[in-house]
Amino acid sequence: MSKPPKTPAEWLTFLADLAEQHTLRTITTEGAFLQLSLIEFLRSAGSSGTSPLDLQSDLLTLLPRFCNALLQAEHAGAACRVCSTNLAHMLFSEITRDMNEISNRQETGGLH
DSSP, X not given: OOSOXXXXXXXXXXXXXHHHHTOOOOSSHXXXXXXXXXXXXXXXXXXXXXXXXXXXXXXXXXXXXXXXXHHHHHTTTOOOXXXXXXXXXXXXXXXXXXXXXXXXXXXXXXXX
């Protein structure tokens, strides 16, 4: 994209392209597949003009169910609230860390 993104749809497409150029290293093949699926989630939303707030709602609806499924599998169906709370704190920390990193890159002109 030669000009800076302005609309939510342009931002979604820009960020999908950026995420695809700078993929994160995952531990498992399934993690890599999930990453590609989420990139496509952004790209598809950008091309259809879906509201970012609606996407956030979808993510907040789906993410807890899948996180809890992983916890249940790890604990043979007996995951407790403590485990769930610990995972929620880790998610919060990672989201905050990533947002700070993006903010720092934007301030220094390095979000490319």
